[in-house]
Amino acid sequence: MNYDIIRLLDKYMGVPLCFLFSIIDSLFPKGKKREIKNILIIRFWGIGSIILSSPTLKTIRENYPQAKIYFLTMKRNEGVYDGSNLMDEIIYYNFKNYFNVFKDFFKVIFYIRKKKIDLAIDLEHFSKFSSIVTYLSGAWERAGFFTKGQHREGVYTIKVPFSDYHHVVENFLNIPLYIGLKSNSGNLVKLPVTDKEKIYINQLLEKNKVGKKDLIVGININSSDFAIERRWPKEKYVELADKILKKHPNAKIFFIGAKFDKEFVQSTIDMIRDHSK
Template identity: 25%
Template sequence: MDNKRHNLKVVSKKIIIVNPFGIGDVVFSTPVIENLKIAYPDSFIGYLCNARTAPILQTNPKIDKVFIYEKDDWRKLWKESKFKCIVDFIKFLSEIKKCKFDLAVDLSLGRHYSFFLWLFGVGKRYGFNYHNRGLFLTDKIDIEGYQDKHVIEYYLDLLHFMNLNPTAIEPKVYIDTAHSTWAEDFLKSKGINSDDYLIGVVPGGGVSWGKAVDIRRWAKEKFTQLADKIIGNFPVKMVIFGDKFELELCSSIVSGMKNKAVMIVGQTDLLQFVALLSKCN
């Protein structure tokens, strides 16, 4: 970590967080949001993310503006019309620039995001010097990866450049009333009431795991055995969650069980899924 520190708290009121990664990484960044809002309750916080993760940020009352950067969409547009891609990209960058952010927490591990932040005149740019990619960061932490502690702890380390001692360390996703009510009604339609003790099982890892999923994921037979053991020994109800790409996996687990479980696979969007998770004990 650089020795350069600031003796006084940064007085910045406009902060942008950059995290182009998946849902888990964005959820892990929520303690950063919470601590920034605790330290600077009147601050304006923007967040740059991809389209898949945007919904869980758009319901967060601590976030003032969400910027969606979808790399595949830009590549597609570039192939269709280079001129339109350039014009639209300039408009996108202008939307960020006009907010006049003066502090950035860059979680991207790359150099091009901090380059644009530097170009926009963002005075303080905190991030990770991963593989010497932190050229355009004003303050950085040298890392080779997230091996030594939880990702949340790495993210929170960046707040020390602002002389902040994090107090909120748990990830937090906000569910609005409409989604919460929807989840209650949906579960009721599946025979699950609010006074039931509900356990959720998520055997898949999502599409982002790619080809290595079978290596990284627990065997489906283990999930079947565990689910049966829980239901057989405790007065609970169980739901098996997954997206549409995991239908075969989840169906295999449920069909192999001796006890009954409700399968909710490919039936929800991200916020609906989170709302259902919030109903689990």
């Protein structure tokens, strides 16, 4: 999936639109406080960050047990929270191609607005795209990060400072605190695992001659193509695997990733095999 069009929209239209929406918002007061019945939580990018948002999702669920909670993310993240009770519905933005980008965008916006959102929470801290979606959701209250130099905070009614010096879990948990909620400890919520997934993993381990008592090391060497520059060079992973095997000679190392990561992962594994000869 290519996100170049979203990057361009974010770069050239994001700030002007956020500024425009902030002016419109200042001209029309939001009115009296509403009961929070429908909540939208947005996190588009990064499966890792989506998992790290689980303590915040749990906090929202615990503070609003009767509310309907909707989680909006990209289609490519499908499956992460399947079966979870942290939200009532997961809405996927399925960006297919350049020609349908606006059609898909407004399709999602219209669907969200039908839900009559009372509180929208934007867990992105750089993207103006998510800020625009947050504003267009029609939410009465909108919470999001104030990130230096991004010029996106004007669309939010609750502005939360984002700190580069704190872990992302702590940053996420600051949002419910600024809303006025009591946050939990920050421990990650265990994701539900289906029987089908358990069978698949057991078969995979058996196929690779991995016993139940073996030390299993899982390494994700990939980075989303939305920010590929975050990815470590292959040579670093070869060095890391070498150090792990020197300390734990019987360890079983598994490299994980999505289908589109397969070529990069396989080439790294080949480098490790050549290095160990």
